[in-house]
Amino acid sequence: QKEVEQNSGPLSVPEGAIASLNCTYSDRGSQSFFWYRQYSGKSPELIMFIYSNGDKEDGRFTAQLNKASQYVSLLIRDSQPSDSATYLCAVKGNTGFQKLVFGTGTRLLVSP
Amino acid sequence: DAGITQSPRYKITETGRQVTLMCHQTWSHSYMFWYRQDLGHGLRLIYYSAAADITDKGEVPDGYVVSRSKTENFPLTLESATRSQTSVYFCASSESGQLYFGPGTRLTVT
Numbered sequence: 071q072k073e074v075e076q077n078s079g080p081l082s083v084p085e086g087a088i089a090s091l092n093c094t095y096s097d098r099g100s101q102s103f104f105w106y107r108q109y110s111g112k113s114p115e116l117i118m119f120i121y122s123n124g125d126k127e128d129g130r131f132t133a134q135l136n137k138a139s140q141y142v143s144l145l146i147r148d149s150q151p152s153d154s155a156t157y158l159c160a161v162k163g164n165t166g167f168q169k170l171v172f173g174t175g176t177r178l179l180v181s182p
Numbered sequence: 183d184a185g186i187t188q189s190p191r192y193k194i195t196e197t198g199r200q201v202t203l204m205c206h207q208t209w210s211h212s213y214m215f216w217y218r219q220d221l222g223h224g225l226r227l228i229y230y231s232a233a234a235d236i237t238d239k240g241e242v243p244d245g246y247v248v249s250r251s252k253t254e255n256f257p258l259t260l261e262s263a264t265r266s267q268t269s270v271y272f273c274a275s276s277e278s279g280q281l282y283f284g285p286g287t288r289l290t291v292t
Contacts, residue, residue: 102279169240173224
């Protein structure tokens with residue numbers, strides 16, 4: 071079992087719709103969860119992080135965490151064609167070392 | 183400019199040659215990392231460093247060497263390049279658990 075799992079997609083949504091991206095992780099002691107966006111040919115950029123169970127909102131983005139189910143998701147409201155990218159879920163364990171384990175990413179396609 | 187830079191951005195080398203990828207950050211972050219990204223595998227950690235002169239292996243360290251004599255620099259050396267090391271290499275730095283990535287180096291080993 072991979073430590074961090076994501077559906078590779080592509081996830082196709084029409085412009086203006088809500089895109090829902092999901093991620094599961096295997097280490098029950100994981101403490102911190104991150105979502106990175108990566109455009110083709112570019113480096114990953116941090117868009118959201120969440121530490122506590124529940125929802126965290128930032129503009130059009132909402133991260134949701136359920137530690138009991140070992141599940142983290144990213145919702146993108148009012149999806150735009152510019153949101154088309156690969157979204158990487160990353161998880162940090164409960165050690166002092168700041169290592170992140172990444173999923174392989176979900177490719178999102180937003181059609182006009 | 184502030185941030186994290188990598189050089190070269192593109193490199194083609196032959197099997198068996200030694201190659202060094204450079205990484206420089208201006209934030210004075212303690213932690214620095216080298217990842218490689220390949221289709222189907224995502225980002226995999228090669229080596230990391232918690233501070234100057236402190237380095238340790240990540241998930242896929244074989245065939246790579248790192249050093250960190252100064253906080254701002256973290257070069258990655260492929261001692262004898264192999265075709266399986268063809269990849270995109272990302273350097274990253276971190277201070278509070280949030281990674282900030284450099285632009286990447288696309289390395290092709292022929």
